Amino acid sequence: MLRWLAGRGAAPRKISRELAHITPEAWLTVLSGLPFLAGLTPSESEALRQRAAWLLASKNFSGAQGLALTDNIMLSIAVQAALPILKLDPALYEGWIEIIVYPGGFLTPHIETDESGVVHEYMAEASGEAWEGGPVILSWADAGPGRQQHANVVIHEFAHKLDQYGGDIDGMPSLEAHAQLRPHQWGTVLEQSFDAFSKALTAVEDSIPQDVDPESASAAAWFDTLPLDPYAASNEAEFFAVSSEAFFVNPGPLAKGLPDWYTLLAQYYRQDPLRRLA
Structure with a gap:
């Protein structure tokens, strides 16, 4: 064993x-x-x-x-x-x-x-x-x-x-043991998902009324509409890390908001928490 x-x-x-x-x-x-x-x-x-x-x-x-x-x-x-x-x-x-x-x-x-x-x-x-x-x-x-x-x-x-x-700290782990995954595919989905999330975050920030402090708890109702914590928009490495924690503990919003990225993470981790937690 x-x-x-x-x-x-x-x-x-x-x-x-x-x-x-x-x-x-x-x-x-x-x-x-x-x-x-x-x-x-x-x-x-x-x-x-x-x-x-x-x-x-x-x-x-x-x-x-x-x-x-x-x-x-x-x-x-x-x-x-x-x-x-x-x-x-x-x-x-x-x-x-x-x-x-x-x-x-x-x-x-x-x-x-x-x-x-x-x-x-x-x-x-x-x-x-x-x-x-x-x-x-x-x-x-x-x-x-x-x-x-x-x-x-x-x-x-x-x-x-x-x-x-996996080498460079860039949001791409080692894919050597994943014959079905290719670095180009990972990089493409990562870039598209990161850009989509960054744009969604900007839209949310722009929608917060001027009398609401975006750094305060009062702004949570706006940021809670996002599939990930705003920190994910820092860079690709943080995007992968924040996505990974959401993937395992709160997969629903991630799977709905960034379905291609969720599917790629499921292929990498060889797990499907959305189905498991359902």
Whole structure:
């Protein structure tokens, strides 16, 4: 049963120990806190448990700012991270070893150049980051069960890892194991979908009355008409990551608003959450 895991980041004996630690009680506790997993078949649930065990055995979990990592925290993160590779090769998560978990949001340095060419350096709060060749960093306040039902920071950051494994961080993961998918096809659908979403976002922004602050909660009614969070329009890499989290946790609006892109993601991940969650 564990032959497919051998040599992929952890010794089979270590993986077997992690599997043994995932008791039925612990497994059900974690699944109950992640409603988007409700439609998994028994065989899919077992495959997800094996991949979660592989992650626990292969990655070093570290708590930051005094966060005491419990078995439940690590298992919950591992399960969410394992969902995108449920039917993919776990080797796609190789090349790095650490997952750092903060109790809440954390500050990260940013550098931006404005239209005048002036460089601005500042610190901004983040709920997750995926460093190229380095760790995945997460906020447990945003990654834990019962948090945002239509977003998922763990899936978002691990989608970035899939993107990074494919080479350039450009919204195109490795397609080597997908004979039916071609880079040109992916690039075309990605570009068309990204442009369509960007135009839809601009239309929504233009429709917000002048007396409504677009940065306030009052503007949510307008932005909620979009199939994705506005952050997806940042660039193609963020479009892929935001789309991936929506694909798994809130697939309906994505499938309706960007059907060709949803179909392409379903072919890549070899899953159909829309049918599963129905």
